[in-house]
Amino acid sequence: MASHKILVIDDSKVIRVRVREMLPPGNFEVLDAKDGEEGLKLIRQARPNLIMLDFLLPKVSGWEVFQQIQSNAELRSIPLVLMSGRKEEVTEKIQEPFKHFAFIEKPFEKKTLIEAIKLAMKIAPKAPAGAAAAAPAAAAAAGDAASGDSSADVQALKQQMAKMQAEIDGLKKQITQIMTFIKQKMK
Template identity: 35%
Template structure:
C-alpha cells in the first residue's frame, strides 16, 4: 500500500480521487489547495502526489517547483491533473520534472493504472 496525496480545490474531484485510490488499496491524504499540500507534505511523506494546477493562492506550478527544489521532497513523483490541456502547459509540467500530465476530465481507471505503475517504478 502506498500513501498518495490528492491535492485539488474541488471537493468533488478530491472525493473521486480518494474513493478510487482507496479501492486500489492506497492510503489517501487530501489537501484542499497548494498551501495545504506544502504545509503537510513533509509530515505525511506521500509516495506520490496527484496535483491540480489551477488553485487559489498557491497553484500547482508553484507547489511542484517548491517540492522539486527541496532535497527532502524532490524525489516524490508528481502527476498533474488539470483542465489546462495546452501543449505549453504540458511542456511546463515536464520542465518542472513531473512524471505525468493528465487532463480533466480523466478516466479513473487509466489514472489508477498510471498511479500504480509510478508507485511500482519508485519502489523497484
C-alpha cells in the same frame, strides 16, 4: 491499515472524492488538501508515497507547489501526477515531453488514473540515500489494481450494493408511512 499514502491536492472536492473512490479499498490512505498552501504542509508532515497535484489552485498555485517540490531533492523523489483540465496552461510553464512526472487531464476515468500512477512511480527521480523506500510498494499496489484486482473490486461493489439496498428498503418504509398518513387524512 493502508500502507501507502496518496496526497491529492485539488480545490475541487469532487476530484478529491473521485480519486479516493477510484483507488482499491484498503490499499491506500488518501490525504487531501484544498489548496497549495495546505498541500505543501501535508507534503512535509505526512511524507506521501505519491502526490496528485492540480495545476490551478488557490493561495499557492500548483505551479508554485511544483517548483517547491522540484527544488528539494527528497520531495522531488516522490512520484507526482500533475492534473489539469487545461493542458495548455501546464505546457506554457513546463515543456513536453514531461520527464519526471505523469500528467492526467481532467476529467479522467479509473483506468487513466491507475496508468498515470504507475507511470509516475516509474519515472520519478530516484530518492536520495536514506529516503523512504515505500514508493515501489505503492507502485506494486497500483499495478495490482490495474491488472484487475477483481476480488477487491467485486467485494467493494457488493458492499455498495448492500448499502444501496438498505437505503432502498428505508425509502420503501418511508413511502409506506407517507401513503398510510395520506390515506388516514383522506378518510
